[in-house]
Structure formats: C-alpha cells, structure tokens
Amino acid sequence: MLKRRFTLGHAGAAVAASALVFGALLVPSASADGGSGGGGACDPTTGVCSASAVASDPGGSGGSSGGGAGGTGGGSATCSYQGTTVACVNSHGFWDGSACYDLLENPQPPAGDPAWGGNSPSGGGMIYWQYCPYQTGVDSGVIYQAYLAAAPPNQPVVDVADAATRAVAQAELQAYKMKIGSAPAAGSTGLVRMPVWLWTSTPWTKLTASADAGGGVTVTATATIGSITWSTGDGHVFTCYNRGTKYSSSYGISQSPNCGFSGYLQPSDPSYTISATANWLVSWNSTIGIDGPGPEAVPRTSVATVTIDQAQTLN
Known part of the structure; x- marks a missing residue:
C-alpha cells in the first residue's frame, strides 16, 4: 500500500467535501463486540455490528445518543472497536472495522499518479482517503491516500465495471x-452499367449513454462512427467516410458525389444483396477518473436487396 500524507486540515477538508457526493449514507451490515447492541448482529472478527440505519456524524468518532456513535437518533448501537462504540460514519468516511475510516477519492487520481503505486486504474482497485484514529504509530490520526485492491467494508457499493457494461450496451443500442x-431502390429493378447510389439513415454524430455506478459515481459511454463499409453483392467492397447522399431525380444518371459506384456489370440472379457495416468506436469513462482501456470497435450491419436487369435494345 502506497500512502501519500497531507496536513490534517487540507486532507480533512477534501474528504469532507468528497463526502457530499455520497448524499444520504449507507446502511452497513456491521457488528459490535460481544453482543447484538440494539438489535444488530455481531461479527467477532471485524468488530462491527449491524443497524437499521446510519446517520452522519460530522463531529468525530463518537458522541451521545441523537447522532453520535453512528446512531440513528434512537440510540441504536452500530459500530465498535475493541469494545468501544464508534461512529459508523463521520466526516472522514465509513468505518471499516479495522481502526480506520475510508472514503473513495472523487475524482480518482489520473493513471500514473504516485498514489496508484504502479497499479492500473482499470485493474479493479481504487484510491481511498484513510483516517485511522485507533492505529498506533506514525499513521495514527493522519489522513492519507491509500490504494486498496478491494473496497473496504461498509463502503457504498461502487461498481464501475458493471455500470460501464450497461452504459456501453445503451450506446450500442x-x-x-x-x-x-x-x-x-430496394424492391425495384435497375439496369446493368447504370450508376448505383448508396446512403444510410445512420446519424453521423456522437452518441452517449450514462449509467449509475452507485455511490454518486456515473459512467458515460460514447460511440462515434468513423466509416461505413459497403459490400455490393457482386464481389465489390469499398468504404465511405460519410453516410452518403440520398438520390433525387434531379441528379439524372450521374454518379453519387460521395458514396456509390459506377454500376453492376451483370444482371442479378435473382437479386444482389447489399450490406452496409457501420464501424462504431465505443469508449467509456467515469466521474472518478476510472476509464476504459481504449475505444472498442463495434460494427453494426444492415442489408438490402436490389434487382438488376439487362437493358433491352429497341429496333
């Protein structure tokens, strides 16, 4: 774990501001030392107890009923450390049952920042602010950044990967x-060696979709189209970097200015299948700085058929 220390005032203010992102705090599955403590189940390993709700305690790690000790205003015990009742949440973050309060840093430091300790932001771990008032040694009472490979207990669930999957699916849709x-036109009959015009209804714009990752974190996927690859059904394949120009009778027998070809050389039997593959690039990023590894190619293909006949000679 790589730690980067800050002065208490600077880091404390940053953590308190970050806490606002999470809004109403979570309901932890916690346990208290030695008993059920107001109806909550107890875990002897973590020393944290469950409760029906958790209230923010901006003042510190303890207090009286009506808001202290992580209570709900009714005095329900929630979290403890070595037999001492502590707040489940305070201005420094969420109690993890191991002498520390943790809060996800928002936004996350950029890739390559020393806080990552050589780890990749796409590897699943994240950077948290940690405040460990019950630790012994130089770290006690100091707020610092820490890379954690897995989310500590009682954190709001933040699943960037799942949200990315959902956002990308929406963008692809x-x-x-x-x-x-x-x-x-499809369903009609054209003539051999007559120019063929091709176009699509594809929007030549950037498409975006967002999904909630939990804990106030949003993931946004972006899809951009770079080209359309056409197959005319007679062995010819070419690429247009636009959606083509819709044909109008005013164009006569001229060729398309940007997407088409000079015409079929043989009649169809019974028809030619035209396919258009839109080459989309989809990427995603989150509001905490955890982004996808890079744009992913997402092809989308549509087909149509045309009938081509031999021109008849009139005597």
Missing part, C-alpha cells in the same frame, strides 16, 4: 441497425 437507401 443507439448505434442501431441503419436503414439502407439505394438507387435503384
């Missing part, structure tokens, strides 16, 4: 299967 437009 928006990158819907496009509707292909063509001239000759």
Whole structure:
C-alpha cells in the first residue's frame, strides 16, 4: 500500500467535501463486540455490528445518543472497536472495522499518479482517503491516500465495471441497425452499367449513454462512427467516410458525389444483396477518473436487396 500524507486540515477538508457526493449514507451490515447492541448482529472478527440505519456524524468518532456513535437518533448501537462504540460514519468516511475510516477519492487520481503505486486504474482497485484514529504509530490520526485492491467494508457499493457494461450496451443500442437507401431502390429493378447510389439513415454524430455506478459515481459511454463499409453483392467492397447522399431525380444518371459506384456489370440472379457495416468506436469513462482501456470497435450491419436487369435494345 502506497500512502501519500497531507496536513490534517487540507486532507480533512477534501474528504469532507468528497463526502457530499455520497448524499444520504449507507446502511452497513456491521457488528459490535460481544453482543447484538440494539438489535444488530455481531461479527467477532471485524468488530462491527449491524443497524437499521446510519446517520452522519460530522463531529468525530463518537458522541451521545441523537447522532453520535453512528446512531440513528434512537440510540441504536452500530459500530465498535475493541469494545468501544464508534461512529459508523463521520466526516472522514465509513468505518471499516479495522481502526480506520475510508472514503473513495472523487475524482480518482489520473493513471500514473504516485498514489496508484504502479497499479492500473482499470485493474479493479481504487484510491481511498484513510483516517485511522485507533492505529498506533506514525499513521495514527493522519489522513492519507491509500490504494486498496478491494473496497473496504461498509463502503457504498461502487461498481464501475458493471455500470460501464450497461452504459456501453445503451450506446450500442443507439448505434442501431441503419436503414439502407439505394438507387435503384430496394424492391425495384435497375439496369446493368447504370450508376448505383448508396446512403444510410445512420446519424453521423456522437452518441452517449450514462449509467449509475452507485455511490454518486456515473459512467458515460460514447460511440462515434468513423466509416461505413459497403459490400455490393457482386464481389465489390469499398468504404465511405460519410453516410452518403440520398438520390433525387434531379441528379439524372450521374454518379453519387460521395458514396456509390459506377454500376453492376451483370444482371442479378435473382437479386444482389447489399450490406452496409457501420464501424462504431465505443469508449467509456467515469466521474472518478476510472476509464476504459481504449475505444472498442463495434460494427453494426444492415442489408438490402436490389434487382438488376439487362437493358433491352429497341429496333
């Protein structure tokens, strides 16, 4: 664990401000030393007890009924350390049952910051502010940053990976299967060696979708389209870096200015299948600085058919 110390005043203010992000605090599954303590079950290993609710205690690690000791105003015991009742939450974070209060740093330091200790932000661990008033030694009462590979007990659940999956799925859903437009139109008959125009209904814009990761953290996925790869059904494949131009009769028999080809050389039997694959790039980032490793290619393909006939010669 790599720790980077700050003065108590500076770090304490930062933690208190970060605590506002979490709003109403959590209901921990805690346990107290030696007994049920107001109806909560006790865990002899962690020394933390359960309670029906937890109230914020900005003043410190203890207090009277009506808000101190992590109570709910009714005096229910909640958390303890070596037989002494302590607040389950205070201005420094959430009690972890091991002499410390922890609070997720928001936003997380950027990748490469010394706080990560050489770990990757995408590896699952996160940076927390820690305040350990019951520890012995130089760390006692000092607020510092710490890399923790797993979330400590009683933290609000923050699942960035799950939220990223949901956000990406929503963004991909928006990158819907496009509707292909063509001239000759689908269902109609075109002629050999006549120009073919191709276009799509795909929005050539940035698509975004967000998902709640818990604990006041949001993950946003972004999808951008770079190109559309066309297959004309007769062996020709080409790429357009736009969605093409919709054909109008005013264009006559001219070729498309940006996405199309000079025409089929043989009649279809019975039709040609045209496919358009939109090449989307999807990436995601979170409000605490934990981002995806990089854009992921997400292809979306639609198909249409056209019939091509041989031009008849008139005598």
